[in-house]
Amino acid sequence: MPENTVAKVRQDNSLTGNNKWVAPVIIILLIALFIMSMVLGGKKTSGDEEGFGGTDDAAAEAAEQAGAKKWIEPIFEPNSGEVESGLFALQAALGAGVAGYALGRMAGKKKGREEAEDASDLHSVDDVPEAAVTSSEATASAKS
Numbered sequence: 001m002p003e004n005t006v007a008k009v010r011q012d013n014s015l016t017g018n019n020k021w022v023a024p025v026i027i028i029l030l031i032a033l034f035i036m037s038m039v040l041g042g043k044k045t046s047g048d049e050e051g052f053g054g055t056d057d058a059a060a061e062a063a064e065q066a067g068a069k070k071w072i073e074p075i076f077e078p079n080s081g082e083v084e085s086g087l088f089a090l091q092a093a094l095g096a097g098v099a100g101y102a103l104g105r106m107a108g109k110k111k112g113r114e115e116a117e118d119a120s121d122l123h124s125v126d127d128v129p130e131a132a133v134t135s136s137e138a139t140a141s142a143k144s
Contacts, residue, residue, distance in 0.1 A: 078084040 078087060
């Protein structure tokens with residue numbers, strides 16, 4: 001006798017679900033934001049300053065103007081801007097790797113949990129194979 005199988009239909013809760021236009025629109029918006037920030041931020045400021053100064057430099061300048069003095073010195077100062085930039089890129093890559101590993105691990109746990117739930121879900125007696133029903137009936141009658 002063939003086993004009754006119940007095919008579950010999962011609802012797609014992803015960002016792009018049934019709307020195939022969402023992902024391209026988000027990508028276009030991100031590209032436009034990037035271009036706009038490069039155009040607006042790339043303008044030279046007064047004098048010889050860079051366009052992308054950063055908040056760290058601005059905060060340090062504001063603190064010095066207010067009369068604050070350094071109370072800690074850096075342990076290591078890179079020789080050049082390229083070394084500093086390379087170390088920052090290495091730090092960003094390591095952080096992205098850790099974050100990617102953690103997200104992948106969480107997604108894998110969720111998928112495994114869902115697969116285990118699907119494998120153990122029995123919705124009705126029709127879902128149980130006939131051999132299991134027969135053996136359980138035999139066990140029940142043997143105990144009586």
